[in-house]
Amino acid sequence: MTETSASRSKKRPLRKPLLLVLTVVSAVVAGLALFNRDDYEQADLPFITRQIQGHKVWSATVRDKEQRIEITTTDGQRFHSEWKNPGQARELVDALQEVQPAGGYTIEVSTTWLLLGPLEIFVGAVLIAVLVAVSRRARRFQKDR
Known part of the structure; x- marks a missing residue:
């Protein structure tokens, strides 16, 4: 060799x-x-709230850990927004409970990072x-x- x-x-x-x-x-x-991949378009929180109150939301997911809400409107558009004040999450959940979107809504609460x-x-x-x-x-x- x-x-x-x-x-x-x-x-x-x-x-x-x-x-x-x-x-x-x-x-x-x-x-x-x-x-x-994030298929949701960024929107401000007042826009999301108006969509919920106007009964234009098909489904929604509130992600407490990320302080984020994701909605799908009745015409199929998808939006998300974030909040800083914990009270805003409560307001969003109350609005969703009142409106009861046809596709339902989910609240994800994460208590631990483990x-x-x-x-x-x-x-x-x-x-x-x-x-x-x-x-x-x-x-x-x-x-x-």
Whole structure:
């Protein structure tokens, strides 16, 4: 075996884990981009309130943790707005209870950050799998030396 072929064989084991890591990172970034799409158009809170009070809301979701409301109007348009004052959330919920949109409404209250969604669990599992695979490859590479 010549020196150049010996040096090539030593570099090759590192190529596969690096390619694997790059592929996984690319897949995770692409997945996050797809899951984090926001199809709601930004609107101010008074506009959202007028839509609710005017019975023009088909469905609504109040997200307490993000201080955000998302509505779908009766003509299919989708809007979202944020609030700063906690009292505004109560006013929105009261208005929704009074109007009772045809498609219903949801109030999401998150009390702890420890509850993880499916996306966070998936990303965590992928990262752990990548770390385990890379550490195994590194151990094998060190044994072959």
